[in-house]
Amino acid sequence: MNSPSIALIGARRAHQGLGPFVAKFLAQAGASIPAFLGTSQESNRLAAEELRSIAGLVCEGFTDLDELLRAHEVHALAILSPPETHAQYLEQALERGLHVLCEKPFVLEGRDGADGVEALLKGFREQGLLVRENCQWPRLLPAFEELFGAESLRAPKRFAMGLSPSSEGVNMGSDSLSHPLSLLQALDPGLARVCDVRVQGDGGPGPHTVHFRTLGPRLEMDCEVHLADSPERPRPAWFQFDSNRAQRLIRASDYAIFLGHADRLVPAPDPMESHLRGFVHDLALTLHGTPAPDTSPILHRARMLTDLLAAFPST
Template sequence: MRPVEATTPAAASERARSGVLETRPLRVAVVGARRVRQGTGPFLARHARACGAEVRGVIGTSLASAEAARAELAPLGLSPRADTRLEGLLRNEPLDVLIVASPAGTHAPWLHAALRAGLHVLCEKPLLAGPGDSDAALRAGAREAAALAEAFAARSLALSETCQWTHTLPVFWLLHGSRDLDGVRRFEMVLQPVEPARRGWLESLPHPLSLLQAVAPGSARVEDPRHERSGGGEILSFTFAGGTRRIRASVEIRPRAETPRRAEYALDGRWLHRRVDPSGQAVTYETGPPVDRSWRTVDPMKIAVRAFLARVAALHCGEPALADAALVQRQELLAALLAACPVA
């Protein structure tokens, strides 16, 4: 496990302690801002700007890739500075937030660099786990995530994952007419990641886990995970034990390279199906029969970005920072479930 560096209080922490209120836009940089391997960087940059932030920089593995990312964002009206290192970018651009959208397994160096620099971080899921990690490495990564969460909180910095599906629960309540989450005993989800096996599960599992945490908050564990292949897909079944609650869960992945991709979940047999608008700017949710209702809304990822930026603003205004217990727990649950999934 990589040690978490001891640091002095960041400028953001000092502002929080002083109680100084700031009205200027938050300044953001994005790692992995290109649409490579189905990356979310361009969408996160666009959403950050739409939510009032200034996208000041993009960071790539090479200057050529960083410049390409900058060019791809130009049609959105963005002209960030391009660099290959956070330290280099900070010499020219003051920042508040780092959005980490690079591929899974590459996030750790950026998280540590952001912590040293005193930046808040919104990180693509999963936080630390990578496709080549052994079961032991996954467990070690979960412990490192816990240390990082505490270190960020100690500096009054926010650290979050882009788990946007929790923001669809209000639509679920609206369409199904019920907010009785305490009574939920069965959960199902179907997703279509690009790749199968461990890589597909790595991309997919944070979604159902974050939803289950929202349905049954508090201390949780997964029990009896079982993997099986079904036609062209894979199914992972397990029991989510949260507090006094026990929810039987089933997650199915059906790999698909082309868009649009299927995504839907059900609570006790009540389904919410996602239909992405061709523009990518809006999403329609449908219940299907027998209720057959629908609701068109903005991309929940935009809502997640807005919520994160609001959290950062609150910290800058002096709100106390607490380590995100759900984020830490999600890494532990992810490690336990991935251990039941085949590598290939």
């Protein structure tokens, strides 16, 4: 089986970007990364240096997508650029019949919101194209279950999560809320609705807490997500079902990841590495005729995210 070929859009670490790390994990999973798209020759020079130093990859930079596609056979785009650019690149991928990995959030409300997402996903589905949003936190649920036991995820009534985005106000939500929503969807795959949404915070740089309820086909949960910038590195993160709280811990010496509670640690796979390995695996299968997985969770997540962001106070 030939390696899937993936081009990057947003290959740099600028604006907290993860481009070189995503490229590294995609390549380690067996994908070929021949090229990337940037905004200028200088930006491309910097991106090429980061890809070489961080990911060990030699990639050719372009400023025009069609020129890139004429020079390289590419099966998919990894859209890692700022969220406000996602819709335009998703449209370009669809027009050119390319599979897609897209950084979260998939599309922000400013570009037709969930209705725009529905139209895009319909187009990808009609062409049999694979679409994946880069929401990796569900990959930690097996470690959570090992930490607290199988019953801990059977029928929880309450969920909470703490994340440390560096942004402010509603941008804290757009940067972060896809993560808790994806965890909730992993437990209740048909989840498509949130209600009773309220946000504590002033819309500025301070902490914000997002309260809501889920109304899914299997579970109903009271949820709260705590968002607060932190000087700590790595940035603190935790999630909790009922009274069971797991802290995400990263060992500085080798970046190994653990979930911890009290004095107990459980090793966990790097969720991004695991998620991207899954994308490359599914892309290879799709290229060989396996139907692309259902994209309705992306649409449902976009609708719920729109509802949560609408509750943030304006500044």
